[in-house]
Amino acid sequence: MLALREALNASRRAPLLSGLGVLTIGFSLFAFGLFALVALNIRQALRSVEERVEIRAFVADGTPSEAIATAMSDIGAFPEVAHVDFVTQEGALERARKDLGEFSDVFEEATLPASIDIHLRAGLRSPENVKAVADRIKSYQFVDDVRYGQEWVEKLYRLRGIATAAGMGLGLAFAAVAVIIIGATIRVSVLAREKEISIMRLVGATDSFVRAPFLIDGFIKGIIGGLLALLLTWIAYRLIDTRFLELVFFDSRLVLAGILAGALIGVAGSATSVWRHLRRI
Amino acid sequence: MITLDDVAKEYHRARVALSHVSFQVKRGEFVFLIGPSGSGKTTVLKLVYMEEKPTYGDVWVNGIHSSTAKGKEISQLRRKLGIVFQEFRLLEDRTAEQNVAFALEVTGAPKDTIPARVARVMNQVGLASKATQLPRQLSGGEQQRVAIARALVNEPYFILADEPTGNLDERATRGVFQLLTDINAGGTSVIMATHDLAMVRSTDFRTVELNHGRVVFDSAEKPPPETRYTPLIGQPAIGGPNEGNWPPPPPGELPK
Numbered sequence: 001m002l003a004l005r006e007a008l009n010a011s012r013r014a015p016l017l018s019g020l021g022v023l024t025i026g027f028s029l030f031a032f033g034l035f036a037l038v039a040l041n042i043r044q045a046l047r048s049v050e051e052r053v054e055i056r057a058f059v060a061d062g063t064p065s066e067a068i069a070t071a072m073s074d075i076g077a078f079p080e081v082a083h084v085d086f087v088t089q090e091g092a093l094e095r096a097r098k099d100l101g102e103f104s105d106v107f108e109e110a111t112l113p114a115s116i117d118i119h120l121r122a123g124l125r126s127p128e129n130v131k132a133v134a135d136r137i138k139s140y141q142f143v144d145d146v147r148y149g150q151e152w153v154e155k156l157y158r159l160r161g162i163a164t165a166a167g168m169g170l171g172l173a174f175a176a177v178a179v180i181i182i183g184a185t186i187r188v189s190v191l192a193r194e195k196e197i198s199i200m201r202l203v204g205a206t207d208s209f210v211r212a213p214f215l216i217d218g219f220i221k222g223i224i225g226g227l228l229a230l231l232l233t234w235i236a237y238r239l240i241d242t243r244f245l246e247l248v249f250f251d252s253r254l255v256l257a258g259i260l261a262g263a264l265i266g267v268a269g270s271a272t273s274v275w276r277h278l279r280r281i
Numbered sequence: 282m283i284t285l286d287d288v289a290k291e292y293h294r295a296r297v298a299l300s301h302v303s304f305q306v307k308r309g310e311f312v313f314l315i316g317p318s319g320s321g322k323t324t325v326l327k328l329v330y331m332e333e334k335p336t337y338g339d340v341w342v343n344g345i346h347s348s349t350a351k352g353k354e355i356s357q358l359r360r361k362l363g364i365v366f367q368e369f370r371l372l373e374d375r376t377a378e379q380n381v382a383f384a385l386e387v388t389g390a391p392k393d394t395i396p397a398r399v400a401r402v403m404n405q406v407g408l409a410s411k412a413t414q415l416p417r418q419l420s421g422g423e424q425q426r427v428a429i430a431r432a433l434v435n436e437p438y439f440i441l442a443d444e445p446t447g448n449l450d451e452r453a454t455r456g457v458f459q460l461l462t463d464i465n466a467g468g469t470s471v472i473m474a475t476h477d478l479a480m481v482r483s484t485d486f487r488t489v490e491l492n493h494g495r496v497v498f499d500s501a502e503k504p505p506p507e508t509r510y511t512p513l514i515g516q517p518a519i520g521g522p523n524e525g526n527w528p529p530p531p532p533g534e535l536p537k
Contacts, residue, residue, distance in 0.1 A: 199370055202330070204360035204435065205387035207352050 006213035011220075017192060018221070021185040025225025026232070028181045029262050032174040033233035036258070037247070039167040044248050046160050053125045053156070055118040055134050055148040063114075063142040071140050072116060080124040080133050085117045113144065127154045175265060182225075182269025186218055190277045197278065207278065214274045215267055222266020226259040282307055283329055283439065283472075288338035290324050290494075298324040299494040302338070304501075306472060308438060311465045313481045314474040316491035322474035325491070326441050329472070330362050331355045343438060360388050363432025363469075367444035369424045371416040377427045378403060378412040384431045402430040406460060422453025429460060433469075440464060442473040446480070454480070 011018040059068060068086060076084045087095065092112035118137065120129065130153050134146045190197070200210050234249065241247045250258065283306040290299040299321045306312050314322045327333040328340045331347045340347040345358050371380050381399045390398070403412045406426040416424050425445055432440055442461060446454040458480055465471045475481065481488055490498035 195370065196372055199372065199383070200387045201356075202359060202364050202370075203384040203388060203431065204356045204358070206356040209387060209389075 004213075004216055011217070017189060021182075021189065022221050022224045022228065024185050025178070025182050025221050025262070025266065026228030028174075028178040029225050029229030029258075029265070030232040032171070032178055033229045033258065034236060035170055035174055036254075037233055037237060037249070039163070039171070040250065040254075041247050042163050043167075046156070046163065047122075049156060050125055050160075051122075053120060053130065053148070053153055055120070055130060055137065055146060057116045057118065057137045057140070057146045058113040058144045059115060060142045060144050061113070067142055068116065071142070075116065075118060075137060078133060078136070080120050080129050082119045082121045084119075087115045087117055089114045116143075125153070127157055175261070178265050179269045179272070182218065182222065182266055183273040185221070186214060186270040186273040187277055189217065190214060190274060210278060211271075211274050214270045218266035218268075218270025219263050220266070222263040222269075223259060225266065226262020229262065230255060230258060282341070282343065283470075284339070284341040285325070285328065286339045286341075288328065288335045288340060290321075290328065290333060291336045297494055299328075299335075299491075302491075302494070302496050304489055304496060304499055306439075306470060308470055309465070309468055311462070311471045311484075311486040312473070313486055313488045314472060314491065315476070315478065315481055315488060316497075318476075320491040321494040322491055323443055324494075326364075326443050326472065326474060329439075330359060330364055330441055356388075360435045361438045363429075363435070363437035363440040365425070365428050365432050365440065365442040365445045367447035369416070369421075369428045369448075371424055371427055371431075373416055376413050376415055377408060377419065377423075377430075380416070380427055381431045381434050384434050388435065390435075398434055399430075402433045405433065406430045420453065421449050422456055425449060425453070425457050426460065429457070429464075433464065437469060439470045439472065442471065444474055444476065446475065446477060 072084045072086060075081055089112055092115060096112060116137075118133065120133065130148050134148050137143060138146050197210055201207075237247055237249050241249075285302050285304055288299055288302045289297070291297050302321070302325065314325060316322055324333065328335055328347065329342055331340075331342070331345075331350060334340075334347055342358060343361065345354055350358070371377075372383065375383065378399050381402060382395050385395045385398060400409070400412075403409050406429055408423060408426050408430065411419060411423060416427065419427065425448075429440075429445075440461065445461070446457050449457060454477065461471050461473060462484075488498070488500045489496060
């Protein structure tokens with residue numbers, strides 16, 4: 001309780017320093033937030049592309065509908081498969097006209113094969129899974145050909161891998177920068193209270209007691225900085241979303257995680273700084 | 282009891298602050314620590330309140346060995362060592378009584394006992410009427426009394442005072458010294474580092490003199506018969522009442 005009071009008193013005694021500290025934390029977390037927003041939207045875009053991954057098995061002319069129905073039921077039971085659709089010859093023609101509107105007259109006289117379209121479950125759309133399912137479907141005698149854009153799926157996965165690795169790396173770098181900045185901010189407040197700390201230690205306060213107000217200070221500044229960063233990120237999101245590009249914003253789980261990350265970074269920055277500087281006082 | 286046994290303290294680049302220092306301070310004693318600047322007085326006090334650890338030798342304070350003491354043990358020990366400095370070290374934004382209460386608050390004293398304990402020591406140091414004043418509203422002597430009250434409030438076994446009168450005028454010096462003497466009369470040991478030889482000569486308290494990091498004189502010890510050292514305490518202060526009384530009395534004998 002006293003530690004909390006000391007932490008609040010410290011902010012009250014040096015409001016400018018505390019305000020600057022919160023602003024610094026807020027802006028460093030804002031940079032992190034902007035990056036997270038970009039990463040989230042890239043991920044979202046990749047996910048929507050990924051949802052279009054499907055395997056198309058072309059059915060030979062004259063295949064009995066019972067055989068198709070049985071095969072669809074079997075394929076639907078594969079663990080990787082989310083759902084299976086049958087597209088008739090007419091349906092295939094209709095789809096081709098719709099998808100390739102400017103060439104619609106090309107399809108006037110054409111006959112397109114019927115197909116079984118297989119959609120895979122999220123998380124099971126890796127190139128290996130897609131190929132394995134496609135190979136199993138090829139074994140049906142009435143299946144003329146199976147297409148799934150192998151190269152395209154592999155590229156998509158490679159892109160996702162790069163985006164994830166870059167996201168992790170840059171995210172960690174931003175977090176590290178935030179920790180360093182917060183550490184420097186807390187260091188200033190440690191130095192500003194150097195005399196008080198030296199007296200506390202001389203009269204017999206334990207090290208944990210001396211540290212506690214700084215950790216609480218870092219925690220509070222981290223949370224306020226996190227909220228400030230969230231507000232700035234939301235403003236940036238609204239500006240881009242309404243004027244340039246449709247974006248998605250963090251859901252409530254990510255918002256909470258962001259604020260907690262701010263608090264955690266605040267505590268980590270404080271702990272590092274206090275640990276280093278208390279030894280010198 | 283405080284024991285320094287063959288203690289040496291070296292800093293960076295082999296700068297020797299103390300060498301072969303041995304002495305004991307018993308409960309209830311008043312000990313002056315004298316010697317020129319840089320002789321090692323402050324280092325001795327730092328070793329006692331365990332701000333520093335000896336490079337060699339052993340320092341024991343109330344049964345705690347400084348080389349092996351853990352952080353929490355040191356904190357507990359410091360609650361029983363009242364430390365006073367030349368420059369007072371008061372918090373400028375807190376009143377006199379808040380400065381004293383601070384020592385209790387940060388050591389986890391029960392909240393309801395704090396006002397009474399603070400009032401008692403403020404009364405003891407003669408500052409009850411100025412308890413609500415800020416340090417800048419007090420004279421140097423009064424500020425030092427607040428610092429002494431803060432040192433006293435945890436009822437210490439020892440008071441360690443590092444040049445407590447160094448920044449004070451003669452009248453304030455006498456007042457602070459009298460206060461420390463009264464505290465000692467109540468059973469608390471006092472170790473006082475000072476340059477004020479007139480003050481030292483005015484009493485018969487034990488005197489330990491340091492020079493170049495060594496104990497060169499201890500009034501509690503019998504000096505070796507062949508010693509040629511003339512302790513600082515025996516020399517007349519320049520401009521003092523004994524100036525011109527030369528040669529000094531034999532080593533170990535305090536002039537009155």
